Amino acid sequence: MENQKEVSILNDLLHITNDRIQGFAKVEGKIWEKYPHEKGEYARMVSLGKVMKNELIDLIKENGGEAEDSASIAGALHRTWIDVKNSFTIGNTEESALENVIFGEKAAVDTYQNAIDNGNLSGKSLEIVSEHLKHIKDSYDQFKNISDYKTKE
Structure with missing residues (x-):
């Protein structure tokens, strides 16, 4: 089945x-x-993430696949590592949390870009995944700007 590769990529995403x-x-x-002025943007990103999730599930089903609607093992390990690290962090947990978000968003940008670059997505999937990548890049830039601002304080 030709769509199997596309379904696999979409499930990774x-x-x-x-x-x-x-x-x-x-x-x-x-x-x-510490940064209440960013909370509205954060809420928008969370909401958009849920929309993206539903769009990926729809694409997977349209391509004859079954959605693997869970987080990745690597992501779960990363979140566990963050919990352990934060339990030993003294002081600025906001900075640590912000660094972890930036790390995760950068990883998402790279994964989405690789999915686009590999050439295995069809027209509709490529269009939607490209739009998702734009949103993730915006999110990454948003959090990176907060981090850059913090550095200047």
Whole structure:
């Protein structure tokens, strides 16, 4: 089945999208006390992540596949590592949480870009995944700008 490769790629992206949603949930409240002006943008990114998840599930089904609607093992290990690291962090947990979000968003950008570059996505999937990549890049830039601003303080 030709769509098998496309379904596999879309499922990988679904795992990454679920990782993002779970990662955002982990940092909720850790950054926004110090940067409340960013909370609305954060809420928009979380909402958009859920829309992206549903779009990926629809694409997988349209391509005859079954959605693997879970987070990745690597993402789960990363979140566990963050929990352990934060349990030993003294001081600025906002900075640590922000660094972890930036790391995760960069990983998502790279994964989505690789999915596009490999040439195995069809027209509709390529269009939607490209739009998702734009949103993830915007999210990455948003969090990176907060981090850059923090550095200047």
